[in-house]
Amino acid sequence: MVKRVRVRYKGTVQGVGFRPHIYRLAKAHQLAGWVNNDPGGVTVEVEGEPEQIEKFLKASVEQAPILSRIKSVESREIEPKGEKDFVIRESERGEVVNTQVSPDSATCPDCLRELFDPKDRRYRYPFINCTNCGPRYTIIEQIPYDRPYTTMKIFKMCPECEREYHDPMDRRFHAQPNACPVCGPRLVLLDRQGREIPGDAIQNAIKLLKEGKIIAVKSLGGYQLACDALNEQAVKTLRQRKIREDKPFALMAPDLGAIEKYAFVSPAEKEVLLSPERPIVLLKKRSHPSLAPSVAPNQKNWGFMLPYTPLHHLLLAESQMILVMTSGNLSDEPIAYQDEEAMARLKNIADYFLTHNRPIYIRCDDSVVRVFEGKLYPIRRARGYVPRPLELHFSIPNSVLAVGAQLKNTFALTKAGQVILSHHIGDLDNFETLRAFEEGIEHLKKIFEIEPELVVYDLHPDYLSTHYALSLDLPKLAVQHHYAHTASVMAEHNLEAPVIGVSFDGTGYGTDRAIWGGEFLIADYFGFERKAHLEYIPMPGGEKAIKEPWRMALAWLERIFGADFWELPLEFLKKINRENAELLLSATQKGINAPLTSSMGRLFDAMSALINLRLEANYEGQPAIELEMIADEKEPGFYPFEFYSQDGVLIIDPKEVIKRAVEELELGEERAKISARFHNGVCRMVIQVCEELRLSSGLNQVALSGGVFQNFWLLSKIKSWLEERGFEVFIHHQVPTNDGGISLGQAVIGLRRLKDVLSGSNEG
Numbered sequence: 001m002v003k004r005v006r007v008r009y010k011g012t013v014q015g016v017g018f019r020p021h022i023y024r025l026a027k028a029h030q031l032a033g034w035v036n037n038d039p040g041g042v043t044v045e046v047e048g049e050p051e052q053i054e055k056f057l058k059a060s061v062e063q064a065p066i067l068s069r070i071k072s073v074e075s076r077e078i079e080p081k082g083e084k085d086f087v088i089r090e091s092e093r094g095e096v097v098n099t100q101v102s103p104d105s106a107t108c109p110d111c112l113r114e115l116f117d118p119k120d121r122r123y124r125y126p127f128i129n130c131t132n133c134g135p136r137y138t139i140i141e142q143i144p145y146d147r148p149y150t151t152m153k154i155f156k157m158c159p160e161c162e163r164e165y166h167d168p169m170d171r172r173f174h175a176q177p178n179a180c181p182v183c184g185p186r187l188v189l190l191d192r193q194g195r196e197i198p199g200d201a202i203q204n205a206i207k208l209l210k211e212g213k214i215i216a217v218k219s220l221g222g223y224q225l226a227c228d229a230l231n232e233q234a235v236k237t238l239r240q241r242k243i244r245e246d247k248p249f250a251l252m253a254p255d256l257g258a259i260e261k262y263a264f265v266s267p268a269e270k271e272v273l274l275s276p277e278r279p280i281v282l283l284k285k286r287s288h289p290s291l292a293p294s295v296a297p298n299q300k301n302w303g304f305m306l307p308y309t310p311l312h313h314l315l316l317a318e319s320q321m322i323l324v325m326t327s328g329n330l331s332d333e334p335i336a337y338q339d340e341e342a343m344a345r346l347k348n349i350a351d352y353f354l355t356h357n358r359p360i361y362i363r364c365d366d367s368v369v370r371v372f373e374g375k376l377y378p379i380r381r382a383r384g385y386v387p388r389p390l391e392l393h394f395s396i397p398n399s400v401l402a403v404g405a406q407l408k409n410t411f412a413l414t415k416a417g418q419v420i421l422s423h424h425i426g427d428l429d430n431f432e433t434l435r436a437f438e439e440g441i442e443h444l445k446k447i448f449e450i451e452p453e454l455v456v457y458d459l460h461p462d463y464l465s466t467h468y469a470l471s472l473d474l475p476k477l478a479v480q481h482h483y484a485h486t487a488s489v490m491a492e493h494n495l496e497a498p499v500i501g502v503s504f505d506g507t508g509y510g511t512d513r514a515i516w517g518g519e520f521l522i523a524d525y526f527g528f529e530r531k532a533h534l535e536y537i538p539m540p541g542g543e544k545a546i547k548e549p550w551r552m553a554l555a556w557l558e559r560i561f562g563a564d565f566w567e568l569p570l571e572f573l574k575k576i577n578r579e580n581a582e583l584l585l586s587a588t589q590k591g592i593n594a595p596l597t598s599s600m601g602r603l604f605d606a607m608s609a610l611i612n613l614r615l616e617a618n619y620e621g622q623p624a625i626e627l628e629m630i631a632d633e634k635e636p637g638f639y640p641f642e643f644y645s646q647d648g649v650l651i652i653d654p655k656e657v658i659k660r661a662v663e664e665l666e667l668g669e670e671r672a673k674i675s676a677r678f679h680n681g682v683c684r685m686v687i688q689v690c691e692e693l694r695l696s697s698g699l700n701q702v703a704l705s706g707g708v709f710q711n712f713w714l715l716s717k718i719k720s721w722l723e724e725r726g727f728e729v730f731i732h733h734q735v736p737t738n739d740g741g742i743s744l745g746q747a748v749i750g751l752r753r754l755k756d757v758l759s760g761s762n763e764g
């Protein structure tokens, strides 16, 4: 007896080889019928033996293409039609409306096999790809996702590629970037003058890398700078030319075994390293052997990734080198991605260019993640993850644009109950980044067909993202920075009831115009109350105190010891020009260029300077990061914070903490112990405040967010200590805990308050 079933698959099932997968399965189970894309998914009708249909349904999910993500399958029986054949139907018009643009994906195992098979026609072809892998997001100019709308439009497929492209049984059926050595992009090695170096580009590049040269490599989302990670001179040169003093460089290794030689890799970390997203994963260093010291000075971690394009695979497999593989830019500029621009901008950094003629349409940096308790903990969300949407638990169909913050900017757009978070844009403090931000917004609006009804922005009046938002002709909503952090965790975990938000970072504009950053909020999507925060302290010289953390140390010392602090036997004081510092402090006392801050980041800065660890920051967060890196993990002691109440708000007073640290420094205590006791003190303080807030509010859910929670000492101790006391604790797993996650929080607050704002009842 013949049955006919209609099945609907929802989720990421378009542009990922789902229709050919269904086609092959239907053929294998002797079923007739058809498959097509429709708005929001794939619809299939199959007709045949009931037993075969059962097997087909099971296999359709179990063997789904690696890039697909099935959210739901619905099937129902319908009248048989007596068809004999199975066909892929041309897409219905209107299909494009919900077509999801997929992220770029690492070379799949099938393509890898062909890449290294001397008998394959794509042997050593650096642009091999198929429906299961290759460039996507970075080559799409507009929708629908079809070759003429990608940067591959300039390459005309040869007959053999054409045949694969049209054969539903082939792995390259409708693989838009399909190419081969006959018809596709071509790799070249150029010198700084743009002259081609004759011979095998890969082999020549390897030879140059082994000689200690720096090579700009054109990757998926932009240019990378590569050099031999074991060659200290080469790495140092790269640092000098790139003007990057200490910030760690990312690494690429040929395989897992090579990584494990230098770092500890847990099973969960292995999985992430090997995932199709192929992010940079921060891994604990082994003490021996070591890579060149300049790769990651004063760090306990290496940032490793595995090859993710065929070009990387060839370079790494044939060289067996560990390469520094860092973003192709100068200092904090955005990554270079257009060929001429890259040649111009990188010609004083790179000695050679390993490049090709497949244009990159949208730039996208490598993603950076850590693994925490076996789960992803993003630091920078970009290539591989973007533009995969985040699902919300409430389905508000409206569209809002959330423009994010200033540093580590991302923006977000919402549509049909989903949030599309942009790739990491960078720090919005130069023209190039601002342009990338504005172009990025226009591009995502276009490819997702979104017309926002509201723009949400940070309360900070000077952020360039704020200026941009204010320039738009749209209803507007400003959201406080630390509140957005908290809402971002809430959105990831579908939390609806109010939570205790612990929001710690370096800088965020407060509702009282002070600089917040050590905040305890009680929040839901409709508002927040600031319940506790670090005691205010002036930042001597304003923003400059971020780059020169000794200023924060002086501010606290003066508050605690008065002008006598200069007599304290502290090493770091000897390095400071007392005359200038006294002028600075007297200006600070008069309130000249001395904004008040409750920032946890600045307290870490003060401590880092106080113990003479870091008096100047060469990159954001460096004093705090190095303070964490030296902390003695076995030390259980702590310095106690004190508390007092002011206008119903709990003020957290660190003076005793600093006093104890000074006393112990005088006694000659090790910095590793002092750092550990400081860290433990902060953890203990968080527990105390949360218990206090639980008592007064009855709330038991805690959301941890903000850049300070990139500190794993704090994250793991605070989380486990809270859990031991019966709290339910939520942290980030989908977006960064730093300001890269702000736009998600802004977006959900905007969505939930959209009606109020549009009706004018809750403006601002």
Ligand SMILES: [Zn+2]
Binding pocket: 107, 108, 109, 110, 111, 112, 129, 130, 131, 132, 133, 134
């Ligand atoms: Zn492939």
Ligand SMILES: [Zn+2]
Binding pocket: 157, 158, 159, 160, 161, 162, 179, 180, 181, 182, 183, 184
């Ligand atoms: Zn071809």
